[in-house]
Amino acid sequence: MTKAECQIEQQLLEQFEAKIAADDKIEPKDWMPEAYRANLIRQMSQHAHSEVIGMQPEGNWLSRAPNLHRKMVLLAKVQDEAGHGLYLYSATETLGITRDEMVTAMHQQRAKYASIFNYPTLTWADIGAIGWLVDGAAIVNQISLQLTSYGPYSRAMIKICKEESFHQRQGYNILIKLCEGSEEQKAMAQDALNRWWWPSLMMFGPHDRESAHSQRSMGWKIKRKSNDDLRQKFVDQTVPQAEFLGLKIPDSDLAWNAQRGHYDFGDIDWREFERVINGNGPCNRERIRHHKRAQDEGAWVRQAMAAYDIKQAGQRVA
Amino acid sequence: MDTPLLKYVLGLADDNMVLSQRLTEWCSNGPTLEEDIALTNVALDILGRARMFYQYASVLDEQKRSEDDFAMCRSEREYTNLLIHELPIGDFAFTMARQWFLDEFSQLYFSALSHSKDETLAGIAAKCIKESGYHLVRSRNWICVLAEGTEESRRRLLAAIDELWGYRHELFETTQAESLLSGVAVNRADLKDTWMTNINDLSARLNIELPDKDWFVTGGRRGEHSEHLGPMLAEMQYLARCFPGAKW
Numbered sequence: 001m002t003k004a005e006c007q008i009e010q011q012l013l014e015q016f017e018a019k020i021a022a023d024d025k026i027e028p029k030d031w032m033p034e035a036y037r038a039n040l041i042r043q044m045s046q047h048a049h050s051e052v053i054g055m056q057p058e059g060n061w062l063s064r065a066p067n068l069h070r071k072m073v074l075l076a077k078v079q080d081e082a083g084h085g086l087y088l089y090s091a092t093e094t095l096g097i098t099r100d101e102m103v104t105a106m107h108q109q110r111a112k113y114a115s116i117f118n119y120p121t122l123t124w125a126d127i128g129a130i131g132w133l134v135d136g137a138a139i140v141n142q143i144s145l146q147l148t149s150y151g152p153y154s155r156a157m158i159k160i161c162k163e164e165s166f167h168q169r170q171g172y173n174i175l176i177k178l179c180e181g182s183e184e185q186k187a188m189a190q191d192a193l194n195r196w197w198w199p200s201l202m203m204f205g206p207h208d209r210e211s212a213h214s215q216r217s218m219g220w221k222i223k224r225k226s227n228d229d230l231r232q233k234f235v236d237q238t239v240p241q242a243e244f245l246g247l248k249i250p251d252s253d254l255a256w257n258a259q260r261g262h263y264d265f266g267d268i269d270w271r272e273f274e275r276v277i278n279g280n281g282p283c284n285r286e287r288i289r290h291h292k293r294a295q296d297e298g299a300w301v302r303q304a305m306a307a308y309d310i311k312q313a314g315q316r317v318a
Numbered sequence: 319m320d321t322p323l324l325k326y327v328l329g330l331a332d333d334n335m336v337l338s339q340r341l342t343e344w345c346s347n348g349p350t351l352e353e354d355i356a357l358t359n360v361a362l363d364i365l366g367r368a369r370m371f372y373q374y375a376s377v378l379d380e381q382k383r384s385e386d387d388f389a390m391c392r393s394e395r396e397y398t399n400l401l402i403h404e405l406p407i408g409d410f411a412f413t414m415a416r417q418w419f420l421d422e423f424s425q426l427y428f429s430a431l432s433h434s435k436d437e438t439l440a441g442i443a444a445k446c447i448k449e450s451g452y453h454l455v456r457s458r459n460w461i462c463v464l465a466e467g468t469e470e471s472r473r474r475l476l477a478a479i480d481e482l483w484g485y486r487h488e489l490f491e492t493t494q495a496e497s498l499l500s501g502v503a504v505n506r507a508d509l510k511d512t513w514m515t516n517i518n519d520l521s522a523r524l525n526i527e528l529p530d531k532d533w534f535v536t537g538g539r540r541g542e543h544s545e546h547l548g549p550m551l552a553e554m555q556y557l558a559r560c561f562p563g564a565k566w
Contacts, residue, residue: 068385082355089351
């Protein structure tokens with residue numbers, strides 16, 4: 001880089017940082033540091049992949065939903081998630097990467113999706129737990145991301161949060177019905193809470209002091225609140241909801257701390273987190289295999305679409 | 319004893335229930351994310367239809383069975399959907415060819431049903447016809463893409479049409495219940511020529527040679543199904559059957 005180029009870049013960086021400081025949004029055509037772009041691509045594509053991979057555990061109960069109302073609501077919900085995935089892929093494409101590239105990165109395990117979807121949905125109550133806890137945790141995170149510094153991401157979050165709050169209510173509503181039902185149904189709900197509670201807390205990521213990307217993301221206002229703050233917020237809002245259901249959160253250390261004005265809770269098993277995120281969860285291989293299989297089986301359809309478009313374009317020119 | 323009207327309405331409900339259940343299988347399995355969304359959307363519309371018919375059936379039923387009793391607690395011998403709806407989803411060409419046949423049919427059927435003397439059925443038909451129009455635009459478009467896309471897509475489409483060909487007759491067969499409901503039920507036979515003309519027109523435009531050898535399989539309305547329906551219902555009804563009387 002020449003001296004003149006260096007000076008220009010320095011100026012651009014100052015303008016960029018001034019915008020961040022003033023809480024202005026960065027838009028796709030604005031200059032941005034490459035590391036900011038890369039950080040956003042990582043976070044946004046991971047978010048998009050999570051929406052898409054999340055369709056699998058929930059889709060697992062579409063064919064077996066217990067009644068027609070629940071089937072309809074779940075179908076609409078999973079369809080929303082696919083829509084979120086599409087919206088987020090499009091928003092990420094504004095950063096100069098294609099959807100195909102992002103999907104390939106996921107297949108090659110260079111890009112992640114929410115590790116919680118590596119757990120299986122074993123009972124109908126798991127569909128309730130995903131709505132209540134997983135979507136609930138996602139909303140806490142996404143509300144803070146409505147203020148993220150990248151314009152397309154921020155707008156996506158505003159739109160997505162509205163739908164996610166419906167999703168959370170449908171999940172909680174499933175559990176209300178189970179908890180009002182027979183002992184067997186209530187046991188199903190408790191079992192789901194037992195299995196999904198800790199993975200939901202892990203969704204917020206490592207402790208702030210151990211989070212690889214947190215500090216820089218906070219500086220650029222990509223992230224607006226720390227992992228631990230968001231996790232605490234989630235615990236504080238979820239404990240009374242569990243009490244209302246009459247379910248017990250599987251944490252013997254959980255207790256209200258009047259001094260802090262927050263719930264204290266037990267240590268997260270980070271070995272479990274590492275184990276699952278690194279490919280050793282019950283469904284890691286299955287999730288990627290499923291996604292690849294659907295893509296491989298649909299390749300001839302996409303080829304037909306492309307060939308048809310070329311022929312149509314040729315006819316228009318002729 | 320189910321009245322002719324109840325039998326008629328249940329047949330329509332079962333058609334849509336079984337087709338929706340099939341389309342739902344595409345969720346997370348579509349060739350593109352856009353198609354995942356579109357196919358689940360169509361599945362939702364069709365499930366909505368099934369519910370409207372089941373809810374009406376519930377009103378008509380002396381035993382006061384609910385929509386869920388009808389959907390979740392009847393066996394394959396009691397289901398009276400036409401066979402074309404229950405066939406496995408096959409590949410994407412099979413699914414879209416079936417949708418094309420059925421969307422062409424639904425447009426004609428709901429248009430006729432909207433003139434039914436039965437106000438509830440006429441009202442349901444008026445609701446269905448709008449979304450059915452969108453479905454038809456979509457399925458016709460896919461038939462164009464598959465016919466004119468690649469050699470492989472054309473080959474798969476022709477194979478799908480061939481597989482479906484013998485199931486079309488049942489769409490136009492009048493049942494005993496229907497014959498007793500003059501002015502209420504649609505006379506299916508009246509729709510056959512227009513349906514065939516519509517299928518022929520698009521096929522001719524796309525140089526699709528329709529199968530010359532005809533065959534037909536029927537029995538759905540009598541509860542005589544393919545072997546595919548049983549496993550589908552076993553899966554769909556599992557939870558409701560495991561916990562009889564439970565609220566969800």
